[in-house]
Amino acid sequence: MSYYDRIRELTKTVPVTLVDFELPRDPARIPTQASSNFITNKEQGDWAENLVFRAINQTSKNFVAVRYGKSDDLVAGEDGFDTFYQEFQDELDTIGKRPDLLIFKKEDFVTDLGTDISKIPHHAITEYVKKAVAGIEVRSSAFLIDKYEEAMQIRTEKFSQIALKTRDFILAEFQEELSHPSRQAYVDILKNITPKTLSITDFRVPSWSSTERLSSLKAYLRTLKDAIKEIQKRDYLSITPKVEDIKVVYKWIETFKVPHFYFQVFFDKVYGISFEQILSIISDSNNEGITFSVEADTKNQNKTTIKINSKSGISIASKIDEPTHKSVRKEMDRGRLLxxxxxxxxxxxxxxxNLINILGIDIKEF
Structure with missing residues (x-):
C-alpha cells in the first residue's frame, strides 16, 4: 500500500466529531489588526523554521532542505496583507497547506530555484514538489522541555501528597459528621481515592456552613478538590497540529503524495512525529487524555488544537544553543506602535x- 493510500485509509478512522474530512473547511476571516504578541510568536516560528533548515543543510551531504511554506513579512493592518491572505486561502483550497520545509535528494534539487521556493506560484513547481522525500511543518514552543517536565513531576508529587494527606485527615477527624446518612456518599468517595484514582476523581464541594465543624469539613474538602484539579491538569508539552490544519495537510498529501511530518521546536530540544502517526493516535479514542488532548488554544485565536504528547514523537535534536534576541519597534497605520x-x-x-529513522532515509544516503 502506498503512502497516500495509508493516509487515506487512516482518515476514515478519525472520529468525525474531531475531524470530518467530508465537510469543506470553514472559511477564515481576514485578521484586521496584529498584536505585539502575534508578531513575537511569528518571529519565534520563523526562527524555529530557520533552525531546522540550517541544521539539516549543515549536517547532510546528500539532502537539501528548501523553504516552501507560504509566508510573508506583512502583518494584518499593513497594505497588501488582505491580498496576500486571500491568495493564501485560495491556495489552501487548491493544493492544501504547504509545509514549511521540503527535503530533496541532491540529485533532484534544482539549483536555479535555490533553497527558497516559498514565493513561487504552486502551479509553477508542482512536478518539482512531487520529487521531495518529505515535507516538514515546523512548530515552536517557548519552553525548555526538560525543565518543564521536571517542574511537572514535582508539582504532581506535591499535590498528590496534599490530596492523600487531606483525605486521611478528613476520614480520621470528621467521622461523626460523615456518619450522617446524607453525607455517606462523601465517605465512599474518600475511601476510593488512591494514587491511581487521583487522575479521574471528581466531586462537588458541599455548601455546609450551619456549624463550625461542617464549615471546617467543607474547607478541607475544598483543599482536596483543588489538589486533585492540579494533578489532573495536562502535564506534558505537546506537538500541536490545529484541527483546521488536519484537512489542509491531508489535501496537500493528496495533491503531491509526499510524506508529511511535524517538528516541534523547544528552546532546548526538537521532537518530530509523522502525520501518519498523528492520524493513528487521534483515531483511537482511548488515547485521549493520555497521549493527546483537544483544547481551545488561547494563544491562537482560541482555535481548536490537538495537543499530542511530545514524547509520542522522537527526539530530532537533543540539544539547542539558544538564539540571541532583541526588541524591535514597528510603526503601524495611524501612528500605532508595536x-x-x-x-x-x-x-x-x-x-x-532518529532523523533518518523518522524520515525513512538510509544512514548511508544521508
Missing part, C-alpha cells in the same frame, strides 16, 4: 539516527 521580540542564531544538534 514592540516585539526577534530571534537570531542558535544551533540545533541533530540526532541523525
Amino acid at each position: 514592540f516585539y521580540v526577534t530571534f537570531k542564531g542558535g544551533t540545533a544538534y541533530l540526532d541523525v539516527d
Whole structure:
C-alpha cells in the first residue's frame, strides 16, 4: 500500500466529531489588526523554521532542505496583507497547506530555484514538489522541555501528597459528621481515592456552613478538590497540529503524495512525529487524555488544537544553543506602535539516527 493510500485509509478512522474530512473547511476571516504578541510568536516560528533548515543543510551531504511554506513579512493592518491572505486561502483550497520545509535528494534539487521556493506560484513547481522525500511543518514552543517536565513531576508529587494527606485527615477527624446518612456518599468517595484514582476523581464541594465543624469539613474538602484539579491538569508539552490544519495537510498529501511530518521546536530540544502517526493516535479514542488532548488554544485565536504528547514523537535534536534576541519597534497605520521580540542564531544538534529513522532515509544516503 502506498503512502497516500495509508493516509487515506487512516482518515476514515478519525472520529468525525474531531475531524470530518467530508465537510469543506470553514472559511477564515481576514485578521484586521496584529498584536505585539502575534508578531513575537511569528518571529519565534520563523526562527524555529530557520533552525531546522540550517541544521539539516549543515549536517547532510546528500539532502537539501528548501523553504516552501507560504509566508510573508506583512502583518494584518499593513497594505497588501488582505491580498496576500486571500491568495493564501485560495491556495489552501487548491493544493492544501504547504509545509514549511521540503527535503530533496541532491540529485533532484534544482539549483536555479535555490533553497527558497516559498514565493513561487504552486502551479509553477508542482512536478518539482512531487520529487521531495518529505515535507516538514515546523512548530515552536517557548519552553525548555526538560525543565518543564521536571517542574511537572514535582508539582504532581506535591499535590498528590496534599490530596492523600487531606483525605486521611478528613476520614480520621470528621467521622461523626460523615456518619450522617446524607453525607455517606462523601465517605465512599474518600475511601476510593488512591494514587491511581487521583487522575479521574471528581466531586462537588458541599455548601455546609450551619456549624463550625461542617464549615471546617467543607474547607478541607475544598483543599482536596483543588489538589486533585492540579494533578489532573495536562502535564506534558505537546506537538500541536490545529484541527483546521488536519484537512489542509491531508489535501496537500493528496495533491503531491509526499510524506508529511511535524517538528516541534523547544528552546532546548526538537521532537518530530509523522502525520501518519498523528492520524493513528487521534483515531483511537482511548488515547485521549493520555497521549493527546483537544483544547481551545488561547494563544491562537482560541482555535481548536490537538495537543499530542511530545514524547509520542522522537527526539530530532537533543540539544539547542539558544538564539540571541532583541526588541524591535514597528510603526503601524495611524501612528500605532508595536514592540516585539526577534530571534537570531542558535544551533540545533541533530540526532541523525532518529532523523533518518523518522524520515525513512538510509544512514548511508544521508
